[in-house]
Amino acid sequence: MSSAPSIRPGRFPAVALLSRIGARVEMVLAYVGGIARLVGRSLAALAFSPLKRGRGLQRMVHQATLTGVTAVPIVSLITFFVGVIIALQGAYGLRRLGAVHMVAGLVAISITRELGPLVAAIVVIGRSGSAFAAEIGAMRVTEELDALKTMALDPIAFLVTPKLTAMMLMMPCLTIWSDLMGVAGGALFGVAGAGFTVGSYFTATREALVVRDVTTGLIKSLFFGMVITAVGCYEGFSTGTGAEEVGRSTTSAVVISILLVVLIDLTFTYLFYSVVPGV
Numbered sequence: 001m002s003s004a005p006s007i008r009p010g011r012f013p014a015v016a017l018l019s020r021i022g023a024r025v026e027m028v029l030a031y032v033g034g035i036a037r038l039v040g041r042s043l044a045a046l047a048f049s050p051l052k053r054g055r056g057l058q059r060m061v062h063q064a065t066l067t068g069v070t071a072v073p074i075v076s077l078i079t080f081f082v083g084v085i086i087a088l089q090g091a092y093g094l095r096r097l098g099a100v101h102m103v104a105g106l107v108a109i110s111i112t113r114e115l116g117p118l119v120a121a122i123v124v125i126g127r128s129g130s131a132f133a134a135e136i137g138a139m140r141v142t143e144e145l146d147a148l149k150t151m152a153l154d155p156i157a158f159l160v161t162p163k164l165t166a167m168m169l170m171m172p173c174l175t176i177w178s179d180l181m182g183v184a185g186g187a188l189f190g191v192a193g194a195g196f197t198v199g200s201y202f203t204a205t206r207e208a209l210v211v212r213d214v215t216t217g218l219i220k221s222l223f224f225g226m227v228i229t230a231v232g233c234y235e236g237f238s239t240g241t242g243a244e245e246v247g248r249s250t251t252s253a254v255v256i257s258i259l260l261v262v263l264i265d266l267t268f269t270y271l272f273y274s275v276v277p278g279v
Helices: 013-048 055-067 069-096 100-141 144-150 155-193 198-208 211-237 243-275
Strands: none
Touching: 013 155, 013 211, 055 069, 055 100, 055 155, 069 100, 069 155, 100 144, 100 155, 100 198, 100 211, 100 243, 144 155, 155 198, 155 211, 211 243
16 A cells, blocks of 8 residues: 655645744744743742852842943933934924923823833843853853853853843833933923923923833833843853854844844733723
8 A cells, every 4th residue: 555645845835835934933932942941040040049149149240230330321311312302203293283281291101111111121232132142152162161060150040140130120220210311301302492391391291100101111121131131141052163153142132132122012011001901
């Protein structure tokens, strides 16, 4: 009895397309699983490893300084100008409706809900996410990761846990500062071009905001920090041999981090303002 002929993807374009789609989906799921596993092991090391004391705390403070404190000037500059831009664009449309007085609320809500956390995250991706991938990738190429294992040190607990802890602490702080600078940028235009006084502008801002607007941005920033650290470190650990691979890992870390941050932002925005009542 003859066996049924096998279906070769090359002979059937639809089958080939489905095969490629399935392979891509499998790659994406494997990547997400690897990131989740890295975060889980890092949090477990934070809770149970002795590295969380002494030197581990010092490394966390050092990482917090590098990822958070040194990012304040560039985050301040960018979000201040973003606040001015939103105020300019908003006033242009609102003036035709006779509602230019609402520009303060527009800037405040736009910054606290979306642009403050998002801009801070993108800046941190460019500064720290890429640095994480390059640092760990270079250590992999030069076999320093193997040296850590030889010294009975878990590379994840030693390298990833301080970075993850620092990022989870500093991203909400950077977001708060980003919100303040964005509102200050809007105030500059409000006072100079929209007839506000400094006091009336900040009064209008306070009246437009509710606690939910600020807390949603802070919750987003916490997950942004986790994703930025996880992707940067995962790409570093996945680096191949050679200096060229370090550059590839750094580029991949930046691109994938931005993509995941935007997807997380979309997901949380939908959950907070469409699924969960009480907006």
